[in-house]
Amino acid sequence: MFNLILFGPPGSGKGTQSEKLIAKYNLKHLSTGDLLRSEIAKKTTLGLEAKKFMDKGQLVPDEVVIGMISTALDQNPDAAGFLFDGFPRTSKQAEALDNLLKLKNLSINVMLALDVTEEELVKRLLKRGETSGRPDDNNDQVIRTRIHEYHKKTSPVADHYKKSNKVVLVKGEGSVDNIFNSLAKEIDVRLVKV
Numbered sequence: 411m412f413n414l415i416l417f418g419p420p421g422s423g424k425g426t427q428s429e430k431l432i433a434k435y436n437l438k439h440l441s442t443g444d445l446l447r448s449e450i451a452k453k454t455t456l457g458l459e460a461k462k463f464m465d466k467g468q469l470v471p472d473e474v475v476i477g478m479i480s481t482a483l484d485q486n487p488d489a490a491g492f493l494f495d496g497f498p499r500t501s502k503q504a505e506a507l508d509n510l511l512k513l514k515n516l517s518i519n520v521m522l523a524l525d526v527t528e529e530e531l532v533k534r535l536l537k538r539g540e541t542s543g544r545p546d547d548n549n550d551q552v553i554r555t556r557i558h559e560y561h562k563k564t565s566p567v568a569d570h571y572k573k574s575n576k577v578v579l580v581k582g583e584g585s586v587d588n589i590f591n592s593l594a595k596e597i598d599v600r601l602v603k604v
């Protein structure tokens with residue numbers, strides 16, 4: 411089993427690259443952003459609560475997303491591996507993920523971290539906001555809050571996995587295909603060792 415975290419700030423290409431990676435490597439895609447947006451669309455209690463945070467560009471409370479991932483792991487016992495997209499986003503979530511995987515005798519194989527400048531992130535998100543209908547994409551201030559949350563709460567997650575030498579930085583600017591090839595190269599060298 412191969413378990414991968416695709417890491418990076420908002421707008422770095424996690425969702426974009428995840429779609430291509432799951433197709434090539436037959437991994438189960440677990441995107442907390444997508445899971446939360448689906449709860450919002452269904453107007454569940456969890457979704458309505460999460461929306462309050464997401465619309466402001468803030469992270470949703472840890473317990474909510476950890477619970478969602480725990481359920482998703484249990485629901486996919488036969489997966490060939492997982493691609494975690496947008497999770498973990500805090501040190502507490504990283505510890506919880508390690509523990510949940512350990513209970514199943516699993517672990518993270520690698521964290522691929524997309525490196526993109528802030529100027530490019532804001533440009534991409536504002537552009538997506540023109541068509542996505544996502545309230546967190548079409549406001550410059552909300553986008554800046556998301557990037558601030560990333561620096562304050564999410565970037566320490568990379569330090570957590572650096573301790574076990576699992577982090578690889580990948581240039582996240584350029585064509586989608588070139589970035590995909592760089593990511594695939596890093597996965598391929600690790601897959602032969604599994």
Ligand code: B4P
Binds near residue numbers: 426427495497546589
């Ligand atoms: P997410 O859904 O995870 O989304 P994201 O960070 O905005 O974007 P992503 O990185 O996937 O987007 P992509 O670059 O692919 O989070 C949304 C919100 O949910 C968070 O702010 C938070 O409130 C909440 N949340 C989610 N997970 C959470 C957690 N674990 N804990 C707490 N809260 C959580 O796409 C961006 C744009 O760039 C697209 O338009 C794309 O087309 C474009 N793009 C991609 N690659 C490009 C390239 N190479 N060149 C040019 N443009 C490119």
